[in-house]
Amino acid sequence: MKLVVENVGFEIGGKKILSDVNYSFAEGKRTAIIGPNGAGKSTLLKIICLLNEKFFGKVTLDGEDIKTLGRKKISQVMAILPQEKENPADLTVRQLTFFGRFPHRKIFGGETKEDIEEVERALKITRMKEFENRQVSTLSGGERQRAWLAMTLAQNPKILLLDEPTTYLDISHQLEVMEIVSGLNKNFGMEIIMVLHDINHVRIYCDEVVVIKNHEIFAAGEPEKILTAETVEKIFEVKADTFINSQGKKIIMPTSVLKK
Ligand code: ADP
Ligand code: MG
Numbered sequence: 001m002k003l004v005v006e007n008v009g010f011e012i013g014g015k016k017i018l019s020d021v022n023y024s025f026a027e028g029k030r031t032a033i034i035g036p037n038g039a040g041k042s043t044l045l046k047i048i049c050l051l052n053e054k055f056f057g058k059v060t061l062d063g064e065d066i067k068t069l070g071r072k073k074i075s076q077v078m079a080i081l082p083q084e085k086e087n088p089a090d091l092t093v094r095q096l097t098f099f100g101r102f103p104h105r106k107i108f109g110g111e112t113k114e115d116i117e118e119v120e121r122a123l124k125i126t127r128m129k130e131f132e133n134r135q136v137s138t139l140s141g142g143e144r145q146r147a148w149l150a151m152t153l154a155q156n157p158k159i160l161l162l163d164e165p166t167t168y169l170d171i172s173h174q175l176e177v178m179e180i181v182s183g184l185n186k187n188f189g190m191e192i193i194m195v196l197h198d199i200n201h202v203r204i205y206c207d208e209v210v211v212i213k214n215h216e217i218f219a220a221g222e223p224e225k226i227l228t229a230e231t232v233e234k235i236f237e238v239k240a241d242t243f244i245n246s247q248g249k250k251i252i253m254p255t256s257v258l259k260k
Helices: 041-048 066-077 093-099 113-125 141-154 171-188 199-205 229-236
Strands: 003-012 015-024 030-034 056-061 078-081 159-163 191-195 208-213 216-221 238-244 250-257
Touching: 003 041, 015 041, 015 216, 030 041, 030 171, 030 199, 041 078, 041 159, 041 191, 056 066, 066 078, 078 141, 093 113, 093 141, 113 141, 113 171, 141 159, 141 171, 159 171, 171 191, 171 199, 199 250, 208 229, 216 229, 229 238, 229 250
Parallel strands: 030 191, 030 208, 078 159, 159 191
Antiparallel strands: 003 015, 003 056, 208 216, 238 250
């Protein structure tokens, strides 16, 4: 779907949180949003899916204003995995996954065949089927993140928004999440917009990158072009070097904080 952000801004108590953001997301692609802590990345993600409605400017989906479309319509096509998630007490993985079906439910409707199929599909893709009857609170970090991902997938979104999906995970579980997400894009054409911190994940797993710094877009485009050692130094104020890995790919390595 065509998602376009026009002159978007957001303020709290006179403090600028985002200003003058203009961006046309690449349809059906994987886009990363990166930038320092507090830059406004999560705020932008929440604006896009109408979790934050008090923004200035305009966001359109296939040419229609998202404020006119409203929360229910938006949640039928967009799902978000937020940065902070409350641990659902006494819920099994399967019950949590079913929550993803709410936007598609009729007010007094029960579970439909489609609900069950989507839940099964989400559990399978995230490899959570074997954990379906486990309490979410008993899962490891990697399993828990996959359970939340199953819930967002059961929503069967056309656009999937992920806010730091790999934070707190070890290296192998980080890559596992990136592979699952890339598979969703490749196999189902799901459009992905995700906030990431790892520059090399962006370079390997994303088609586009939007850099947010000081509450506005600092740079945007192809990761290989945007995320060079030189620009990484400017974005994060660190010293960075370039290495070539065993597959001949350039890897950017931040090595120290630049003295101010
Ligand atoms: P990021 O995700 O890039 O780390 P956020 O979008 O979460 O940044 O936040 C950007 C800035 O806005 C931060 O300085 C944060 O403290 C501030 N902010 C976000 N939400 C609120 C809020 N509800 N009240 C006050 N300040 C907020
Ligand atoms: Mg954030």
